[in-house]
Amino acid sequence: MQSPNLLRTVMQDHTGQYWVGQFIFWFGLSVVPFLGIVFWYNTTKLVYVEHMFLQAALGLLLSFPLGWFYSIIWKFGPILRMCLVLSMAGAVAALWTALRVVTYIWLTGEVNTWNDFGGWYFGAFYIFLCWSALYHGMIYYRLLEIEHTERLKEVAHTKEEQIKRLKAESIAREAQLKMLRYQINPHFLFNTLHAIYALIKLNDDSRALGMIAKLGKFLRYSLEYDPQLQVNLEDEINTLTLYLNIERVRFSDRLSVEFDISEPAKTAKIPSLLLQPLIENSIKYAVATSEDGGQIQIKADVERDELLLEVIDNGPGLAGVKPTPGQTTGVGLRNTRERLQTLYGDQHLFQVEEAKPSGVHISIRIPYESVVSDVPDNTNKKTYNFTG
Structure with a gap:
């Protein structure tokens, strides 16, 4: 100076x-x-x-x-x-x-x-x-x-x-999230197209056409939504129903899904299409591998300032999901884990463990955000079954 x-x-x-x-x-x-x-x-x-x-x-x-x-x-x-x-x-x-x-x-x-x-x-x-x-x-x-x-x-x-760095981080973050989504969609699309192909070979044209229509409706939704978009859990469940309707064509009565969603959890904000890869993972290992099919439970509740999401199946458990040579097992779980890490950092929990008496229990904890300003009432729950 x-x-x-x-x-x-x-x-x-x-x-x-x-x-x-x-x-x-x-x-x-x-x-x-x-x-x-x-x-x-x-x-x-x-x-x-x-x-x-x-x-x-x-x-x-x-x-x-x-x-x-x-x-x-x-x-x-x-x-x-x-x-x-x-x-x-x-x-x-x-x-x-x-x-x-x-x-x-x-x-x-x-x-x-x-x-x-x-x-x-x-x-x-x-x-x-x-x-x-x-x-x-x-x-x-x-x-x-x-x-x-x-x-x-x-x-x-x-x-x-700082503004330039934040913009660059935002672009990189968005690209990473889109990449994770693009890794999931083809995986699901391959399974669905394979099922449609099987129906066509069986000359079951009506079921094949119905499955194509449902697939188009689901893909239209998934492509229109930004991977960073936050949606109400209730809207997410409705979207998940589109996906389950497609899987219902494949597995019929072998697929049983039960929802247990509390009222305050319905208004919770979650990343769009967060549950779909987890359900897909359960269908692949708990339903598709069993002649009698399987059951999947989807639970959501608000505990203190956190939203607790749970996906539970009655399949063979973690021992039954170990990849064999040539398989792409774990894509949905891995991408969901990375997506949550990108969105929430240390403010989330993603846990995969054995369910009792059998199956896999997936738990997700994320900060609770709601469009409703009232204090959540955890005692008011609604349970309903998926019927296709």
């Missing part, structure tokens, strides 16, 4: 302020003694007025090399600089005093003026000390102003970089 180059920049950019300050200081130095002579000594001799303005002009001229000297010693330490300022101010004051005495004798002819040199010098030294203090004060003010401006620029630049 205290470099000579910066000081020169300050002076060049604010030359007008410097000249105004110089004019006010030295003009005031002339006016004050003039008024003192007029009102105290009751005299207005032209020779005294001439001397006052002449000595002010001489002081102005001497202040320029003094200011240049101060810019040279600006890089020194404060103690050394203070000593040099006092010395230089004293030397310039002595020179100014000598010039004042000489010009006074020249204008008035009073030869005994040198006897008053000490008194004149004391006043001159005080004047140049004041000038030095004002000079340093002005420079420090300008340096602080420049530092403040630079700090504001840095803050603005930092905010701009």
Whole structure:
């Protein structure tokens, strides 16, 4: 901050302020003694007025090399600089005093003026000390102003970089979520198209057409919804029903789904199509692998400030979902885990464990958000069965 180059920049950019300050200081130095002579000594001799303005002009001229000297010693330490300022101010004051005495004798002819040199010098030294203090004060003010401006620029630049970083993170986050969704949809689509193909080979055209219509309705919904969109759990259940209607065509009575959703949980906000891959996982391992089919329970409740979602099946359990060579087992669970991590960070819980007496129990805890401002009443639940 205290470099000579910066000081020169300050002076060049604010030359007008410097000249105004110089004019006010030295003009005031002339006016004050003039008024003192007029009102105290009751005299207005032209020779005294001439001397006052002449000595002010001489002081102005001497202040320029003094200011240049101060810019040279600006890089020194404060103690050394203070000593040099006092010395230089004293030397310039002595020179100014000598010039004042000489010009006074020249204008008035009073030869005994040198006897008053000490008194004149004391006043001159005080004047140049004041000038030095004002000079340093002005420079420090300008340096602080420049530092403040630079700090504001840095803050603005930092905010701009933060905005760019947040935009980049948002784009990356959205791309990651879409990638996870795109990994899930083809997986489900492959199974459904395979089932439609099997119905066509069996010449069951009506069921195949019905399955295609339901598939189109579900895909239209899934493609229209943003993966970052938050939807009501009740709307999510309705969408999940579209998916289950498709699976119902494949498995008929072998698929049994039971919903246990509390009233306050219905209004909870969750990521769109969060449950579909979990249900798909249960159907694949609890229903499709059993001749008698299987049962899936979907539960939702609000506990304190968290939404608890549970998907429970009665399949073979975790031992039955270990992938065999060539399988893509775990895509739905893995993507759901990564999706929750991306959306909620450490503010979520995703747990997969064995169910009793058999099956897999998937639990999800996320922050509870609702469009309803009332306090949730956990005692009011509604249980209903999926019927296709």
